[in-house]
Amino acid sequence: MSKAIGMIEFKSIPTGITAADLMVKTADVDIVEAQTVCPGKYIAIITGDLSAVKASVEAASTAYESELIDNFVLGNPHESLFPAMYGASEVGEVNSLGILETFDVASLIEAADAAAKTAIVQVIELRLAKGMCGKSFMLLTGEVSAVTASIEKAREIAGEKGMYLDSQVIAHPDQKIIQTIL
Incomplete structure (x- = not known):
């Protein structure tokens, strides 16, 4: 099992919250952080097995592509x-x-x-x-x-x-x- 983190960043809060919900329903991942940030954007950071994180980020990014600002998946993130x-x-x-x-x-x-x-x-x-x-x-x-x-x-x-x-x-x-x- 490979530890990973992933993140989505959306233009709107309703879409961001809905996308975060989809992420945790897609695969066995944990939410590290999910919140509004300036100027009214929404971010969600998840962690889990690399394949689960990839699937979750991809599902949310694809489902709400028009509102997506950015995303990523990092396998084995640096401990700092x-x-x-x-x-x-x-x-x-x-x-x-x-x-x-x-x-x-x-x-x-x-x-x-x-x-x-x-x-x-x-x-x-x-x-x-x-x-x-x-x-x-x-x-x-x-x-x-x-x-x-x-x-x-x-x-x-x-x-x-x-x-x-x-x-x-x-x-x-x-x-x-x-x-x-x-």
């Missing part, structure tokens, strides 16, 4: 994603700081997973469209070269769907900025 999503990351020393912003939620999570798998970095925050007019961003840390490589990979992934907005890498950020954002 969930703590970063829920503000539970334990952050030690911040040697460098990578920041990447996207126009949607799904592409950010895909980009964060790719970034975390590219080099030895820690994803420390995933801000998912709440209070940001639908945009999302991630923060990651590690050695400067690792963060740079990870941000470049994340930029490539988000750019494939046209959802990349901006990114920066700060070498040795000042402690005052670290305290402000973390």
